[in-house]
Amino acid sequence: xxxxxxxxxxxxxxxxxxxxxxxxxxxxxxxxxxxxxxxxxxxxxxxxxxxxxxxxxxxxxxxxxxxxxxxxxxxxxxxxxxxxxxxxxxxxxxxxxxxxxxxxxxxxxxxxxxxxxxxxxxxxxxxxxxxxxxxxxxxxxxxxxxxxxxxxxxxxxxxxxxxxxxxxxxxxxxxxxxxxxxxxxxxxxxxxxxxxxxxxxxxxxxxxxxxxxxxxxxxxxxxxxxxxxxxxxxxxxxxxxxxxxxxxxxxxxxxxxxxxxxxxxxxxxxxxxxxxxxxxxxxxxxxxxxxxxxxxxxxxxxxxxxxxxxxxxxxxxxxxxxxxxxxxxxxxxxxxxxxxxxxxxxxxxxxxxxxxxxxxxxxxxxxxxxxxxxxxxxxxxxxxxxxxxxxxxxxxxxxxxxxxxxxxxxxxxxxxxxxxxxxxxxx
Numbered sequence: 001x002x003x004x005x006x007x008x009x010x011x012x013x014x015x016x017x018x019x020x021x022x023x024x025x026x027x028x029x030x031x032x033x034x035x036x037x038x039x040x041x042x043x044x045x046x047x048x049x050x051x052x053x054x055x056x057x058x059x060x061x062x063x064x065x066x067x068x069x070x071x072x073x074x075x076x077x078x079x080x081x082x083x084x085x086x087x088x089x090x091x092x093x094x095x096x097x098x099x100x101x102x103x104x105x106x107x108x109x110x111x112x113x114x115x116x117x118x119x120x121x122x123x124x125x126x127x128x129x130x131x132x133x134x135x136x137x138x139x140x141x142x143x144x145x146x147x148x149x150x151x152x153x154x155x156x157x158x159x160x161x162x163x164x165x166x167x168x169x170x171x172x173x174x175x176x177x178x179x180x181x182x183x184x185x186x187x188x189x190x191x192x193x194x195x196x197x198x199x200x201x202x203x204x205x206x207x208x209x210x211x212x213x214x215x216x217x218x219x220x221x222x223x224x225x226x227x228x229x230x231x232x233x234x235x236x237x238x239x240x241x242x243x244x245x246x247x248x249x250x251x252x253x254x255x256x257x258x259x260x261x262x263x264x265x266x267x268x269x270x271x272x273x274x275x276x277x278x279x280x281x282x283x284x285x286x287x288x289x290x291x292x293x294x295x296x297x298x299x300x301x302x303x304x305x306x307x308x309x310x311x312x313x314x315x316x317x318x319x320x321x322x323x324x325x326x327x328x329x330x331x332x333x334x335x336x337x338x339x340x341x342x343x344x345x346x347x348x349x350x351x352x353x354x355x356x357x358x359x360x361x362x363x364x365x366x367x368x369x370x371x372x373x374x375x376x377x378x379x380x381x382x383x384x385x386x387x388x389x390x391x392x393x394x395x396x397x398x399x400x401x402x403x404x405x406x407x408x409x410x411x412x413x414x415x416x417x418x419x420x421x422x423x424x425x426x427x
Contacts, residue, residue, distance in 0.1 A: 002218065002377050004366040005232045008356065012228065012238050015392075019234040020226055022391035026384075027224060031391050033398030038186030039383060040224070043194055043216035043376070050181060051209075054196055057159060057179060058203035065122045065157070067096035068204045069112070069142060072126035072197075073134045075189025076161075077102055078269055080201040082262040083193065083375055087207050090259070097205050100142070101125075101135030109138060113145055121146075122157040124204075126197055128183045130162060130169025133410065161196050188398050190270045191383050194376065208372045215376030223384040233381050236363065237389035243308045243361055244282050244393075250307035252300065253286040256348050257314050259370065261288055267382060274386050274397040281393065290347050297351075301358045308361040313348060316369040317341040 012019075025031030026040060061068055070077055077099050084097055100112050123146065125139050146154040155177055162169040164182040173180045181196035183189075192198065194216050199209045223233040240251065251271070253264045264286025275281035287296055300307065321340040326333070335343065352362050367374050390397025412422040 002215075002222075002368065002374060003232055003381060004364075005235055006364040006366070007235075007239055008361060010239055010242055010361075012235060012242075015238045015242065016228045018241075018392050019228060019231075019238045019388060022237070022388040023224070023226060023231070023234055025391050026387050032396035036186055036188045036191070036398035037387075038184050039191040039194070040387075041220060042184070042187065043213050043220055043380065046195070046213065047182075050196060051199065051213075054181060054200050054203055054209070057181075058200060061122045061159070061204050062095055062206075064120065066119045067098055067121050068201060069098045069100055069116070069121055069123045070126065070201045071101040071123060071135045071138045071142065072099070073102040073132060074269060074273075075192055076126035076128075076135065076197060077201075078190075078262065078266040079193025079379065080198040082260075082266040082379075083198060083202045083207065083212070083372075084205045085262045086259050086370060086375060087202075087372060088205055095204065095206060097201055101138035104134055104137070109141065113141060116142075116145060117149075122159065124159045124161060124200055125169065126161040126183070127167075127169055128163050128189065129167045130172065131167075133407070159200065161200065188400075190266075190273055191398075193266070193379055211372040212376035215373035215378075216380045217376075218373075219377045219380035219384070223381060233384040234388055236365075236381075236385045237392060239363060240282060240385075240389050241392045248306065248308045248361065249283060251282045251284050252307050252309045253284065253312065254289055254309050255286075255312045255314075256289050256344050257312075257317075257370075258288050258291070260312055261286075263312070263378075264288075266379075270382060270386050271389075273400045273403070274390050275393055275395060276402065277395040277399075280395055289351060290344075293347075293351065300360060301354060305359050308363070309355060310363045310365065311348065311352065313345075313364055313366045314368075314370060315366055317344075318370055 022031075026037060029037050070080065081099055098112060100109060103109070123139070123142050125135065127135050130136065143154070143158070146157055150157060158176075158178040159181070160169055160173040160178050161181040161183055162173065164170075164185060170180070181200060183192060183197055184195055187195060189197070194213065202212070203209045223231055225231045228234055253267050255264065268284045268286060271282065271284040300309070323332070323335045323338050323340065323343075325336045352364065355362055367378060387397045408419065408422060409426060412419040412426055415423070
């Protein structure tokens with residue numbers, strides 16, 4: 001088993017039919033948002049020719065550039081960032097991946113452009129429509145720098161991942177002759193990490209994306225089973241909804257391994273954007289322990305009881321350290337000969353016990369180790385859990401109409417054509 005699920009004193013039997021009904025909606029494509037269920041069998045049915053092109057492009061990029069600049073926001077970058085941070089050594093700078101277009105910070109963007117002046121770089125622009133403001137601005141600025149630096153060779157360093165047929169970016173790419181990859185039309189951004197959206201930057205980081213897809217293929221087999229006892233994704237979705245109905249309105253994704261920080265960021269988007277509708281849904285957030293035990297730990301333990309925790313535990317660390325014996329009177333002699341991972345694991349166990357006593361329910365998801373296969377398996381687990389959970393909740397897990405509200409206001413305030421009436425109303 002690649003994933004273990006532990007939880008406390010929750011009877012799932014009465015909710016089994018809800019879970020099965022939700023899963024059946026996904027597999028039969030009869031639920032809300034069924035046009036965006038392409039991710040369910042994508043790990044088995046992905047385009048082999050496109051994957052080969054991704055691998056060839058990643059080799060070319062690594063051979064002629066010092067780094068890759070990934071331009072995208074939300075699902076266009078979070079999955080790749082999560083994979084790279086989780087699977088690469090902390091201080092490996094052999095090939096750098098920089099993410100832009102996910103903020104409107106003038107300082108960050110200017111510093112990136114300055115940093116790139118003396119670097120050989122390529123860019124991967126990821127946007128289904130090509131019209132999202134943040135990445136569109138970043139691309140315009142980066143394209144100008146590329147053209148100044150490489151002149152007529154600039155187009156060979158631009159890689160576009162966009163809609164297969166339509167959109168501003170697709171038309172521009174075909175006109176300019178840029179290399180293109182596809183965002184499948186039936187897969188939304190937050191469910192797209194296992195497509196070319198995530199695979200190109202992940203492959204450029206030197207990570208085995210074929211193994212990642214193999215892990216996701218195994219997850220398809222495990223989490224499409226119509227059997228509650230053996231389908232952990234369905235179990236997890238039911239548990240979340242039970243706790244939500246008991247008044248636990250916040251889910252804290254917690255890990256004791258900082259490499260999983262951006263996995264937490266991806267989970268926040270996945271669950272927040274999928275379930276936060278019709279005044280419903282758990283509020284997803286994330287913490288890194290034991291660091292955050294010394295800042296947020298007080299609130300989690302003794303604050304208002306609005307939350308539960310989902311721990312992502314790693315059974316086997318990539319590296320470990322043995323605490324050496326010492327004659328110094330530093331108060332640590334009781335740790336002599338113990339490994340740092342053993343201490344970290346006991347900190348997790350102690351935290352679970354304390355928080356349970358403080359009326360904070362906990363779920364523990366244990367993976368054996370960190371590797372590309374497990375990453376693919378884990379992200380599919382969460383995507384399937386999220387879809388099942390959304391259907392149990394009674395919302396469409398695949399749209400995000402609420403995101404458009406700020407965009408429309410911003411377009412109006414900035415004077416975009418077609419938004420004149422809204423601009424008048426806002427003023």
